[in-house]
Amino acid sequence: VLKAMNEEQRFIKYLENIKPPQVGSPNHRLSLRRELFNEIERRQKMASRKRRLKIIYVVAALVCLSALAFAGVTYIRKWHFVGEKDGAYVFEKDLTQYVDVKWKGRTYKLGYFGLKTFVTMGAESKEQAEKDLYEIEKLRAEGKRELLEVVEKKIDNGETIEIYKYKYVLSDGREVVMNEGSPEEEKELNKSPEGIQAEVQKKFEQKQKEREEKVRRARQEGKREEITKVAELEISGKVFRGYLAKYKMPDGSEVDVPEGDAENVLRSALGQKEFDQLTKDIMEKKGESLNPEEREIEGRKFIFSRSKFKLSDGREVIYSEGEPSK
Amino acid sequence: MTDEIMGCNLRIQSQSKVMDEDEQLVVAAKDDPEAFGELYDKYYPQIFRYIYRRTLDVSLTEDLTSNTFFAALRHIGRFKWRRIPFGAWLYRIATNEVNMHYRNKRPPTISLDAPDEKNRQLIGSLEVVNADAEENLVRLEEYATLHKAILTLKPKYQTVITLRFFEDKTIDQISAITGAKEGTVKSQLHRATEQLRETLTQWGAKEC
Secondary structure (H helix, E strand, O other): OHHHHHHHHHHHHHHHHOOOOOOOOHHHHHHHHHHHHHHHHHHHHHHHHHHHHOOEEEEEEEEEEOOOOOOOOOOOOOEEEEEEEOOEEEEEEEOOEEEEEEEOOEEEEEEEEEEEEEEEOOOOOHHHHHHHHHHHHHHHHOOOOEEEEEEEEEOOOOOEEEEEEEEEEOOOOOEEEEEEOOHHHHHHHOOOHHHHHHHHHHHHHHHHHHHHHHHHHHHHHOEEEEEEEEEEEEEOOEEEEEEEEEEEOOOOOEEEEEEOOHHHHHHHHHOHHHHHHHHHHHHOOOOEEEEEEEEEEOOEEEEEEEEEEEOOOOOEEEEEEEEEOO | OHHHHHHHHHHHHHHHHHHHHHHHHHHHHOOOHHHHHHHHHHHHHHHHHHHHHHHOOHHHHHHHHHHHHHHHHHHHHHOOOOOOOHHHHHHHHHHHHHHHHHHHOOOOOOOOOOOOHHHHHHHHHOOOOOOOHHHHHHHHHHHHHHHHHHOOOOHHHHHHHHHHHHOOOOHHHHHHHHOOOHHHHHHHHHHHHHHHHHHHHHHOOOOO
16 A cells, blocks of 8 residues: 555655646737737627617516407407517517406406517627516516616606616626606516406596596586497397497586496396397407498598398397497 | 735736626626737737637638637627626636537547647747747647546536636636536546546556
């Protein structure tokens, strides 16, 4: 053992005393330096072109409530590729969710609409953009981002919105600046289904109360100015008609008041399930388009757009929606 | 005792100063070609020398050194200072380049003849640092025999032997370069030394 140990130590000593050759290659050193500098220059040019294009990732958000009742549940939470626009890759995520709300013994199916749009101009491919998108979402959820600034921007309808510019650092080192909504909007977009349910119920109740009060006051104090919209459903030769009429209030304000009980009559005629399906199909424009018609209602000409729908029992329904002719 | 402590402190301070300079250069090099140039000038000789000692082939060394620095340029944005020093990172890239080269090639043919004439001739065209040409030629001959034996080892053993004995790296430096734990490095070194000694003994070429 000692002999072996001695041999090993001697060998290590031998290795330690070896003087390896000293070497260099001045020509290669210079030419590689030049090549590296050329590469850096090329990269800088590329980077400045990319900066011009700017990796603009925009998250636009739109959340609204629909007071229209319709049935059916769609729940799409996946990003999908919409297309390319001016060199950018556009993705959308539909946050639409339908919830049941109750009002005066009746159940309404309300749509909670949300749409997120993701636009990128910096990614080199659609796949890269999609990968970035999910990574950014993850970083956002983890709070790994830096708020650069908040800018105010006037949008088309004249409103001023705040745009929050956040910097995200992707795993490959790229820095991405995202234009996003305010933290309140973000909270709105990331609500749980239960949170949405409660909020929709609350807002719906509030709106219904306000609406009922307005209609009551309009009928009591107001003067019907004109019919602004007509909706007709023709089924088995019978026509159900509803109006939307404009009332002028004493204070000068105007209120749209629904008239007629077509909806309730139709609901009881068709049954709740069929009625819900039909209203959903109308909302989603699933009917077969028919030629428009011009007709006079209470001395005023209306242009009706018309579509044909088929009920589950095979009956056909023609839905017409009329707007005053200009 | 006081001297030892002072010496130790001084060494630590001086080491940390070097790290700070490199760190600043690395940060700057992400955008500034001059900063990358400074790092290049500082590390080119070490990396070239290391690859040459692993391959003993000048034109291959030039190619692999180029690959190493281009890879460093490509990935410098991802370099994380806290993990390993920049120098160790470059050594790691160079090690990968060399090992990859050997993996992609057939195992080298080992000859028991004298060092290649090719290397003898090349010595004249190389930049000789701190040694005159004649002494370097002697070094090359001696090293070439040893190098042939080293090439019979597994790449990871070739790496630790070269770094430890010919690049004078400490165990923790080798650990930083290879990414292996210090204990692993020690046992790799032990096995590598043992295998190398056996090979040279068989060849009858050991000069202890």
